[in-house]
Amino acid sequence: MSSATTDTTVLLDPTNERRVATMERVGRPESLRGLTVGLLDISKARGDVFIDRLEERLSEMGADVRRYKKPTFTKPAPVDLRHEIATQCQVVIEALAD
């Protein structure tokens, strides 16, 4: 039965074998004035304290600030919410707080 074996070990790949597509980052804006900035609250306790302050500062800088909120911090943002942010905003800030 030696004919049924080979010397080199061949393993089966246990991973998802995904080829991750690389995407160009969007260029950094020179200024936030006049841009729509989305603030995503992940629904973690006191994250709103941080985001409220960010909104104040960004508004002072002339940005048009919009607020968004995930239903729960433990799960990824629903696809509809991600789509909404992508179509409405030029810039997004996701805040994590604990």
Place this chain on the structure above:
Amino acid sequence: MTANHSTVPVLPDGLVIVVKRECETCRMVVPVITQLRGSGTTVTLYVQDDPSFPEGLNATHDADLAVSWHHDIETVPTVMRVKNGVEIERTVGWVRDEWERVTGVSGLGPDLPAFRPGCGSLSVDPDLVDRLRVRFGGSVLGARRVEVADLEDEFEAMFDRGWTDGLPVVPPTEQRVMRMLQGTTRAPSDVVAVVPPDLVEVTVEKIAINAVMAGCKPEYLPWVIAGVEAVCNDTFNIHGVLATTMPVGPVIVCNGPGTRAIGMNSGMNVFGQGNRANLTIGRAIQLVIRNVGGGRPGEVDRATHGNPGKISFCFAEDEIGSPWTSLATSRGIAPDTDALTVFPGEGPRCVVDQLARDPESLTNTFAACLRTLHNPKSVLAFDVIVVMGPEHARVYAEAGWDRERVLEELHARLQIPGDDLVRGAHGIAEGVPERLRGVTLPKFRPGGILLVHAGGGAGLFSAIIGGWANGEVGSQPVTKVVTK
């Protein structure tokens, strides 16, 4: 592996006989084969082991066992009658009447006994069958092949590729994966679940590969598949369980007669080392999360401390010795059905009470210990598993308390005045908002205590396993039936 290996060799017309020298019955029937050749019948002879056997009868050596494998030879000798390349009938071993019927020649082997059983064919030899299945079965496996160089250490190669949980893994060769797949009736290409965090579909094949690496036996595979199904859904939310900074991972509680059939531990050292099924089933599920889902510590796994159970935390309930219905049955599964329950849990901690001989006193101890879970001032946010040791369970059994009574009495003792829980109370900043002062709050939500019976027969101890953010915002325990 290649098309020509999976092509079925055509049998020549006439009689085809398959033998091996090692088989005493094959050696005994050599005069019969000579007799058949002398009768003018066309006899093609295949020998599995020694090409010089039977001497002078010009046998064809089935060296790679292709003929034997493809024609399902399970016993030698086998005699087949073939017409137009198609087998018409066969007989195995030596039964004179059968040989005479199949060959159409009478008076065979007059000096031989009428009957003698044959021997196992080499093509079903347990030491060879996995290799043959890979060689001739036509590969049904789609995973990418990764060749390890002769000078490369395969164990180091698997560490280098990031495939392990920090411990060595068994190399997932095609032979081992094919053998693992014998443990399930599901097709290798069946999609079982979508695995977070990368949200990739996982097939039975990929689960089998990771089960091989974890050290599972084929009979564990249905449990691993059920475990992957149980964690990869929005209810259990393995994404959150993985990503959290808290020290939790999937705790897997197994129920049903299958736990005993595969040798799971529900007794002494139930959470500890030493039992292959307990350790490798849990490990395989975590390897699927890592390798297929892409969930790795330091990346999406952000645990502050983690816990050793994140390598594997899986055990069986002691149902035989339990005074109560099982966990699975309490969660709606029919009794004596194989099932597993997944729970987002931290490491176990011990509840000691060596003096209580009445259920009230013992329940007071449990309630006092449970009160401190995660923080004595935390309420409603977390569930818990109470793993009752047999010596504690006996106190309840003798008093006639059933599962419902035990849980009811525990919940009753865990109603806490808001005054003790508000922020700042007892000099502890942590707590509930001030507006809840004057309100009584339960430590656990209804159904938030899961009761399991397990552990060694000696020791007035039990264990509690704290959970993670519960309910729809976090993770809910999930129970799944295990099917082959």
